[in-house]
Amino acid sequence: MATLKNLRPGEKGIVTQIETKGALKRRLIDMGITPGVEIMVRKVAPLGDPIEINLRGYELTIRNTEAHSIHIIKNDKK
Amino acid sequence: MAHKMALAGNPNCGKTTLFNVLTGSNQYVGNWPGVTVQKKVGKTKVGHSEIVDLPGIYSLSPYTMEEIVTRDYIIDENPEVIINIIDGTNLERNLYLTVQLMELGRPMVIAVNMMDDVEQKGWKLDCNKLAVELGIPVVPITARRGYNVDQVLKKAEKLAHGKEYCIPKIVYDTKTQNALNDILFIISEKHYDKAIPLQFFAGKLLEGDEQAAKKLDLSKNQMARIEEIIVAYEGTAEYGDRETMLADARYKYIEQVAKKSLNKGKDANKLTVSDKIDKIVTNRFLAIPIFLLMMLGMFLLTFGPIGTVLSDWVDYLFQGLLAPGVKLLLDNASAPDWAYGLFLDAIIGGVSGILVFLPQITILFLCLSLLEDSGYMARAAFIMDRLLRKLGLSGKSFIPMLMGFGCTTPAVMAARALDNEKDRKLTMMLTPFMSCGARLPIYALFAELFFEKNQGLIVFTMYILGIVVAIITGVVLKNTLFKGNVAPFVMELPQYRLPLLKSILLHVWEKVKGFIIKAGTIIFAMSILVWVFQNFNTSFQMVTDADQSMLGQFGAWIAPIFIPLGFGTWQASVALLTGLIAKESVVSTITVLFAGGSQAALSSALAGAFTPLSAFAFMAFSLLYMPCISAFVTIRKEMGSMKWALGTAVMQTGIAYFVGLLIYQIGSLFIH
Numbered sequence: 001m002a003t004l005k006n007l008r009p010g011e012k013g014i015v016t017q018i019e020t021k022g023a024l025k026r027r028l029i030d031m032g033i034t035p036g037v038e039i040m041v042r043k044v045a046p047l048g049d050p051i052e053i054n055l056r057g058y059e060l061t062i063r064n065t066e067a068h069s070i071h072i073i074k075n076d077k078k
Numbered sequence: 079m080a081h082k083m084a085l086a087g088n089p090n091c092g093k094t095t096l097f098n099v100l101t102g103s104n105q106y107v108g109n110w111p112g113v114t115v116q117k118k119v120g121k122t123k124v125g126h127s128e129i130v131d132l133p134g135i136y137s138l139s140p141y142t143m144e145e146i147v148t149r150d151y152i153i154d155e156n157p158e159v160i161i162n163i164i165d166g167t168n169l170e171r172n173l174y175l176t177v178q179l180m181e182l183g184r185p186m187v188i189a190v191n192m193m194d195d196v197e198q199k200g201w202k203l204d205c206n207k208l209a210v211e212l213g214i215p216v217v218p219i220t221a222r223r224g225y226n227v228d229q230v231l232k233k234a235e236k237l238a239h240g241k242e243y244c245i246p247k248i249v250y251d252t253k254t255q256n257a258l259n260d261i262l263f264i265i266s267e268k269h270y271d272k273a274i275p276l277q278f279f280a281g282k283l284l285e286g287d288e289q290a291a292k293k294l295d296l297s298k299n300q301m302a303r304i305e306e307i308i309v310a311y312e313g314t315a316e317y318g319d320r321e322t323m324l325a326d327a328r329y330k331y332i333e334q335v336a337k338k339s340l341n342k343g344k345d346a347n348k349l350t351v352s353d354k355i356d357k358i359v360t361n362r363f364l365a366i367p368i369f370l371l372m373m374l375g376m377f378l379l380t381f382g383p384i385g386t387v388l389s390d391w392v393d394y395l396f397q398g399l400l401a402p403g404v405k406l407l408l409d410n411a412s413a414p415d416w417a418y419g420l421f422l423d424a425i426i427g428g429v430s431g432i433l434v435f436l437p438q439i440t441i442l443f444l445c446l447s448l449l450e451d452s453g454y455m456a457r458a459a460f461i462m463d464r465l466l467r468k469l470g471l472s473g474k475s476f477i478p479m480l481m482g483f484g485c486t487t488p489a490v491m492a493a494r495a496l497d498n499e500k501d502r503k504l505t506m507m508l509t510p511f512m513s514c515g516a517r518l519p520i521y522a523l524f525a526e527l528f529f530e531k532n533q534g535l536i537v538f539t540m541y542i543l544g545i546v547v548a549i550i551t552g553v554v555l556k557n558t559l560f561k562g563n564v565a566p567f568v569m570e571l572p573q574y575r576l577p578l579l580k581s582i583l584l585h586v587w588e589k590v591k592g593f594i595i596k597a598g599t600i601i602f603a604m605s606i607l608v609w610v611f612q613n614f615n616t617s618f619q620m621v622t623d624a625d626q627s628m629l630g631q632f633g634a635w636i637a638p639i640f641i642p643l644g645f646g647t648w649q650a651s652v653a654l655l656t657g658l659i660a661k662e663s664v665v666s667t668i669t670v671l672f673a674g675g676s677q678a679a680l681s682s683a684l685a686g687a688f689t690p691l692s693a694f695a696f697m698a699f700s701l702l703y704m705p706c707i708s709a710f711v712t713i714r715k716e717m718g719s720m721k722w723a724l725g726t727a728v729m730q731t732g733i734a735y736f737v738g739l740l741i742y743q744i745g746s747l748f749i750h
Binding site for chain 1: 170464
């Protein structure tokens with residue numbers, strides 16, 4: 001299963017599932033990471049973690065561990 | 079008639095700007111740019127309604143302290159109108175909170191902010207259509223330019239008078255709507271009274287918010303029926319879970335609304351100026367050098383020639399103009415000797431000893447405000463997260479830490495922005511190690527006297543020492559007291575914005591005002607008190623030798639504690655003690671005690687009492703020991719526990735003693 005972690009900067013994916021629990025999950029979905037939303041990975045921080053993503057027209061940063069729990073389908077179309 | 083209105087919105091949507099425009103700058107209550115830590119109240123310029131500025135939040139789900147403050151206020155305090163401010167350039171996410179607020183069914187007006195940015199992007203945002211789709215009055219504004227903000231107030235007042243209506247039109251998908259209706263039906267059996275927003279609570283129950291369930295106090299039977307509805311609802315989705323499904327339903331509705339009212343045109347993916355800046359500032363290779371350069375620039379500006387020259391001017395104002403003037407007055411009035419001591423040494427000496435640092439503190443606050451208002455602070459958190467995590471902190475701790483260089487009190491409050499309790503506590507414990515503005519005078523005084531050639535370097539060393547001690551303490555605490563899971567890190571990177579001069583000046587003025595008031599009250603009073611205690615003995619007789627004074631005797635009693643650190647004089651001990659009231663007092667106390675307030679006599683008096691090594695140890699101790707009373711009280715309030723606050727203070731003082739001891743003892747081995 002591909003996760004957000006598998007995307008390189010500039011690549012896009014569509015969220016299928018969020019595999020975390022509790023407060024973190026609520027925060028992620030509140031911020032707009034819901035099934036069906038398209039996310040683009042914009043950047044990896046200079047020290048390799050966290051990453052910057054773009055969704056719903058704004059920029060969000062999450063850590064690699066969180067990115068790893070967000071399942072996606074790769075979206076190769078431009 | 080005056081009305082009660084609540085201002086709610088996402089962080090970074092310009093809420094505080096709107097608040098300031100609506101209420102006028104004088105309503106500004108202790109707040110740091112970007113961090114509205116508590117609700118603030120202001121009266122509007124026209125109409126005299128009362129506006130409450132609530133902390134910026136993303137959602138009404140209980141997650142951070144800010145969200146709980148806002149939610150409780152809106153639900154329990156019944157504001158007559160909610161002014162919901164949203165960022166027009168970030169419509170979808172901002173509308174999420176809007177939808178939750180709509181569920182509350184309260185009169186609401188939406189102010190779509192940043193309309194200038196929307197236009198600049200070439201987008202077409204039809205606010206009339208947005209209003210029709212949502213069923214809520216919408217006013218397009220640009221808060222920073224004051225454009226159309228009066229309309230917001232007019233609409234809000236109309237709503238409060240019942241001359242305009244707000245009939246929220248939320249349209250979820252059928253299965254969600256049905257589940258909500260079924261729950262609504264069950265809870266309305268018990269709560270038919272309209273004061274409780276049932277629609278909102280139906281949503282909360284469907285989501286699984288335990289606090290909401292408790293608040294409604296439902297029977298076992300009712301709970302069971304609701305549980306059935308939820309199980310059936312979850313069964314309809316592939317990735318069945320109620321929280322995601324409801325959020326998804328909200329966002330689906332939002333997408334529809336956004337699609338109908340916002341046209342991004344063809345160039346939707348064009349790089350904005352903000353994107354271009356970000357390409358450089360958070361670049362893989364450039365980010366860290368740029369970050370370090372910015373920090374260096376900030377310190378050079380504050381402690382370099384500009385700050386020093388301005389400080390000299392202030393010094394001249396007091397010692398060169400005011401003091402001779404007062405002396406002349408006293409001469410003419412043929413005042414007694416003690417009056418000279420009290421006015422010249424205690425009052426002018428003590429207060430000016432502090433105010434000379436006003437320019438440097440102003441510059442430091444100016445830099446911090448600029449970093450915050452421009453959006454760079456969030457990038458700094460992004461760049462530094464990995465590093466800070468090694469200390470058991472998160473990138474978000476970076477903001478309070480950096481603010482700690484200004485003043486510990488607001489910095490500790492800024493820790494509220496952290497989501498996780500452990501992170502928050504640890505951040506609050508380490509923030510006081512960041513050398514606050516009030517400690518700077520101590521270094522400046524000693525560095526000038528004892529390290530004339532390397533003044534800058536010595537002051538810089540102090541700042542670094544604070545950081546290093548914080549790092550070591552962080553690592554130790556992370557592996558002992560705060561062992562366990564790492565907290566998550568989910569943070570918005572707001573668009574870069576050109577900081578508004580007016581709002582920057584407002585923030586800086588707030589802080590500077592606080593500093594001046596402190597100098598005029600606490601420091602003023604402390605200077606007099608110290609002078610009195612230093613000049614009188616226990617039977618209230620004036621003494622010629624300060625050693626015989628009350629302060630001298632008390633100081634002599636505690637001084638031995640500091641002998642191993644090299645500064646076991648009673649004056650130094652008393653100065654550290656007054657530093658607990660405010661760190662600024664250390665310098666004014668030293669000025670009064672060692673030299674009777676005269677700047678000229680100060681250097682020779684201090685040269686007799688300190689060696690460069692013991693001066694260095696004294697600076698280090700001043701840096702690290704427990705923060706001033708105001709910061710301590712804040713830590714106690716934020717931690718919600720006296721035990722934790724005291725523990726923190728004891729830990730800090732212990733570390734200060736230990737570091738001072740190390741410096742003096744090891745240093746003594748090399749310097750004879």
